Amino acid sequence: MTSESLHPQGAPARRTMVAAVGAAGLAAALTACGSEDDSGSGASTTQNGSGATGGSGGDGAAAGSGGIVLAKTSDIPEGGGKVFGTQGVVVTQPAKGEFKAFSSTCTHQGCAVNRIADGVIVCPCHQSEFSAADGSVKKGPALKPLPAKDISVADGEIRLA
Numbered sequence: 001m002t003s004e005s006l007h008p009q010g011a012p013a014r015r016t017m018v019a020a021v022g023a024a025g026l027a028a029a030l031t032a033c034g035s036e037d038d039s040g041s042g043a044s045t046t047q048n049g050s051g052a053t054g055g056s057g058g059d060g061a062a063a064g065s066g067g068i069v070l071a072k073t074s075d076i077p078e079g080g081g082k083v084f085g086t087q088g089v090v091v092t093q094p095a096k097g098e099f100k101a102f103s104s105t106c107t108h109q110g111c112a113v114n115r116i117a118d119g120v121i122v123c124p125c126h127q128s129e130f131s132a133a134d135g136s137v138k139k140g141p142a143l144k145p146l147p148a149k150d151i152s153v154a155d156g157e158i159r160l161a
Contacts, residue, residue: 067152067159073099076158081116081132087160089149090121092132099153101160102135102146113146121146 070084070091076099081092083104090104090113102121104113111125120138121130128142135146150161 067161070151070158070160073097073153073156073158079119079132081121083113083115084160085112089151089160090116090146091151091158092116092121094119094133099151099158100133100135101149101151101158102130103149105146106142107137107144107146108140108142 068087070087070089071082073093076082076091076093078093078096081090083090085104088104090102092100092102094100105111106113106123106125106128108123108126108128111123113121113123113130115122115124116132119132121132121135123129123142126141127139128137129139130136130142130146131138135148137143137145152159152161
């Protein structure tokens with residue numbers, strides 16, 4: 001069998017295909033990383049139930065008009081939260097009208113957290129626990145906090161920025 005019989009004329013070689021797929025994946029990853037901190041407002045936006053951000057009322061309205069709607073504020077229990085696996089985020093309400101968002105990927109070995117109870121976000125793989133208020137480690141083996149995610153709260157909706 002010759003190499004021509006394995007690769008018909010005009011068909012790209014396997015190495016060429018693998019390189020092209022790898023380059024496309026790298027480009028997608030770099031694009032995602034490049035827009036992570038465009039807001040300049042910090043790692044997480046904490047807002048009261050009215051959507052106010054502490055500045056002018058216009059900031060809350062503008063922030064509420066973009067991004068992916070994750071949930072209604074009424075869907076997030078006070079003292080608890082909800083995991084949005086597809087978006088890779090966990091949203092909590094540590095105090096009435098205060099909403100926080102963090103990565104849902106455990107910093108220990110990359111498992112997805114799966115529940116929030118009694119003010120703690122829990123990873124099922126090795127039982128690491130994180131604060132629902134600030135993402136800090138409450139119980140190891142994880143050593144690093146959950147990274148904060150940008151959200152906006154307006155008109156009863158929580159949006160991922």
